[in-house]
Amino acid sequence: MVLAIAVGAGAGLGSIAFRWLITTFTHLFSGHADYAGAGGSANPHVPWLGAAFVIITPIVGGLLYGPLVDRFAKEARGHGVPEVMLAVAQRGGRINPQVSVVKALASALCIGSGGSVGREGPIVQIGSALGSTLGRLAKVPEGRMRLLVACGAAGGIAATFNAPLAGVFFSMELILGTFSAEAFGATVLASVTASVIGRAAFGNTAFLTLPPFHVEHLAQYGLFAALGVVAGVVGVGFTRILYWIEDACDWAWRGPEWLRPAAGGLLLGLVLLVLPEMYGVGYPVLEKATKGGYVVAFLLLLLVGKIVATSLTIGIGGSGGVFAPSLFIGAMLGAAYGTTAGHLIPGVAGGAGAYALVGMGAVFAGASRAPITAVVILFELTGQYSIILPLMLAIVLATATSRLLSRDTIYTLKLRRRGIDLHAPAPHAALGTQTVQTVMEAVPAPLSAKADLGTAADLLTRSDHGVLPVVDDHGRFAGTLSARAVAEVLAGAPDARLSQVGELAQPASALTADMSLAVALHALVAAPGTGLPVLDPVKEHLVGWLTHQSALRALHAAVPTPAASAA
Structure with missing residues (x-):
């Protein structure tokens, strides 16, 4: 503390x-x-x-x-x-x-x-x-x-x-x-x-002065939902362009790295000459956009300009964040979207400022895939509870759209391009190169989906595992059954011994034999019981069983002992 x-x-x-x-x-x-x-x-x-x-x-x-x-x-x-x-x-x-x-x-x-x-x-x-x-x-x-x-x-x-x-x-x-x-x-x-x-x-004031938020018609929620999808696409597009321009700068520059920001600064200066609104963070421009201060064509120009200017600043070796630019891009997108909707359906769409605020959070969520942060920070900026429902709707859809379009976020893609996976072990870690197939154990005797719970209780009592696999008539994996689940059912209704195992079988994390052990450990740690089933590549038939003990043995064997190291 x-x-x-x-x-x-x-x-x-x-x-x-x-x-x-x-x-x-x-x-x-x-x-x-x-x-x-x-x-x-x-x-x-x-x-x-x-x-x-x-x-x-x-x-x-x-x-x-x-x-x-x-x-x-x-x-x-x-x-x-x-x-x-x-x-x-x-x-x-x-x-x-x-x-x-x-x-x-x-x-x-x-x-x-x-x-x-x-x-x-x-x-x-x-x-x-x-x-x-x-x-x-x-x-x-x-x-x-x-x-x-x-x-x-x-x-x-x-x-x-x-x-x-x-x-x-x-x-x-x-x-x-x-x-x-x-x-x-x-x-x-x-x-x-x-x-x-x-x-x-x-002082106790938000860093932005934003307009009041109003939902004037229930049909606006449909418009906010569509904005969330568009914002997710824009967030992913911002990410891709950012690193594409950085790659272009890497390819073009052949001089010393310390001189790169100054040499690239000439290109950035030309952008600023055409669009001075891109100078620095740009909060005054963002605030003006949320208040309806620009026409649609100029809003779209500012959106594209910010993507280019931010990407170029990072690409030439500049130092600064991408959170504020994503808010800026979202505000321009939302304001343009809201203004257009207002012209097309004036009695329903409402003010453009509401869409600008929602667009800010949605584009950030689409780029970073941090929906909770996006909701909370926009709520804190506005202090208006009425923003919560449309904001959550748009941000969730933007996040889902981003996930469909891209594996990485604006933050993790930078690391993956350097060969770093945050969900994998550190380089040279003992588990780094092993697969599940190399450490898995033999499959425990599976339960038939048509077996009764009495039979299942007997087998689970004699098994070393707290969970057993369940297969259907064709030998295909149908889920797992835990001793705890059987005990709870029998304790509540002793006459349920004749119920079929398939009724209680639960889906399990689908580990495959060729999966990295480091990745499989995340599922193993979160799983109930003492292990997880390992399936073939098509995820239909059981080929093995991964337990905590087998993973620990693999780790122990991969780490050299002090005596071996000394030798």
Whole structure:
């Protein structure tokens, strides 16, 4: 508890310093508090350049943060969250302590000089590095180290966006990838502490000023559902274009990495000259769109422009997050969708602002596949309960659409492209190359689906397994029957001994012989009883049985003993 509070306090103070750095560098490079809303005006520091100064600022910024990242912390390049996820999943929560300082400076320079990225990725990495450093100093176990990293992420999100609940669910849904009472309690402590510090500095107001939300007609729910599907497609499209442009930049650049942001900054500057609304995070533009300040054609141009500008910023080696850009893209999509619907069915569609708000959450969910975080953060931004139903509907459909179209999210795809699977063991782990077939045991005597429960009870009593497989008349796998299920039925109705086994058979996780043992362990750990059936490739017939003991024997055999290592 004490460590979680300390990490939350550090993340809160770090977010204050980070936002101050962004504001300072934005003033220094553009002469405005937020140039995205300045409408392409000149920089008062160099008025003779007019609006063309935006061609130079990304180059100068790249010359500053490029060498900084290349020399001191290469993991500070990009949007940051995947590196934290990797550290938690496979590195015991260990993060280079200097990442927090380098990431803060690099991201602030990148955003301040025109980089079209968000500030959530940097603050997550900053807070997580603080948590990892504190855990290392306190010499906590590896499990607690991971939890402190998640606390840092939660505190950073909470303080930066004044969204304490979103910080908690972001860290559990994306960083930890699991929910538990201990994780919830620790991240809540960190999030609340960081929020109190953030509110003391920034006030108790949301970081965006959004319009009131109204559902004026029940038919709107159909429109929100369709928007969710479209937003899921757009979220996946944003992910694909982001990495396609990054690949193109990798292919085109042949010089030193420290110079890459400056060289690519010329291309980014040209984009900013055409669309100055892409400068920095772009919250003023987002707010104006939710209030109906743009026509449909310009909204679509801003949508495409943000995808290109963000992808280019990341591709040239910039440092910043993709959370805020996904909200921006969603707002443009939703506003354009709502305006069009209003023209087509004016008596039903309602205001475009409602669709812009729902689109923000839906596109983020489509890109990140973090539906709980998407719902919570939009609710915290608006403070309106009336947004919940349409928001949940659109976000669930966006998430489902994204899952159908893509295996990975905007965060995990970056790691998979480097050959890293977060759900697989770390490289060179003992279970990394083994399959289920190499460790499975012989199939226990199966039960016929037509056998009575009395017979099943006798066989389960004599079996070493608490669960036995069930097969039909053709020998095809029909499910499993546990001793507990039989005992509960017989205790409630002793005359049920003549009931057939098939009536109680339950479907089991479909393990196959060629499946990786590391993947199968996830199903084995969650399964009742002492094992799981292993099926053939077509998942019809039993070929083996995987138990906890067989998996443990495989692990024990793969790990060299101290004597063998010494020899």
